Amino acid sequence: MDLVNKFSNGLRAALSTDELEALNTARGATKEDIKKLRSEYPNCPESLISLLENIDGTYWSKHGENKIAVCILGSDLEEGRYPYYLLSIQQMLESSKEEEDISYLLEYQDDEDDVDPKINPEGLLPGTYIHFSDCMNNGGTSRLYIDFNPSDKGVCGQIIRFVHDPDQYKVIANSFDEYLQQLLDGDFIFLDKEKLNELRF
Numbered sequence: 001m002d003l004v005n006k007f008s009n010g011l012r013a014a015l016s017t018d019e020l021e022a023l024n025t026a027r028g029a030t031k032e033d034i035k036k037l038r039s040e041y042p043n044c045p046e047s048l049i050s051l052l053e054n055i056d057g058t059y060w061s062k063h064g065e066n067k068i069a070v071c072i073l074g075s076d077l078e079e080g081r082y083p084y085y086l087l088s089i090q091q092m093l094e095s096s097k098e099e100e101d102i103s104y105l106l107e108y109q110d111d112e113d114d115v116d117p118k119i120n121p122e123g124l125l126p127g128t129y130i131h132f133s134d135c136m137n138n139g140g141t142s143r144l145y146i147d148f149n150p151s152d153k154g155v156c157g158q159i160i161r162f163v164h165d166p167d168q169y170k171v172i173a174n175s176f177d178e179y180l181q182q183l184l185d186g187d188f189i190f191l192d193k194e195k196l197n198e199l200r201f
Contacts, residue, residue: 100129
């Protein structure tokens with residue numbers, strides 16, 4: 001896909017020499033894994049499939065004899081400067097089995113901004129979302145999801161960003177394509193090394 005090619009080219013130009021060297025050892029997902037992802041998530045975006053065909057995960061993901069940990073994605077946090085890993089297909093399938101409960105936010109917190117009205121108040125239910133990315137803090141602080149079961153105010157395939165403490169669920173793009181385009185338009189600012197050092201904790 002043209003969008004994914006543009007993203008991949010821009011990403012590689014923005015990575016440090018060490019990061020690029022590590023990423024160059026990455027393998028694409030197997031046909032079997034892609035088939036399984038499509039089977040479990042028929043609405044899985046083609047742009048995500050295309051990305052995984054080239055890079056099957058960067059979150060302590062094993063590629064042959066090598067294991068890599070390279071942040072290649074971002075979000076709206078820290079003005080777009082907060083970096084994220086891409087999960088492998090196996091990691092996505094495993095981590096998307098559980099319900100992501102948002103009821104505690106809706107019940108106990110007063111701020112409507114805690115849960116975007118585009119998100120189904122029933123939460124992210126197994127089979128209705130793909131958890132595709134964890135932040136550089138090993139996912140403990142922030143995660144990204146593709147949501148296939150939105151509220152009537154949202155759209156199928158929208159991208160949700162979760163952040164912890166204080167907890168918040170927010171829609172940051174209407175599709176995975178739109179999400180990738182945002183990263184392109186932001187000129188991969190999440191790979192800014194000076195800001196990245198400030199954010200590490």
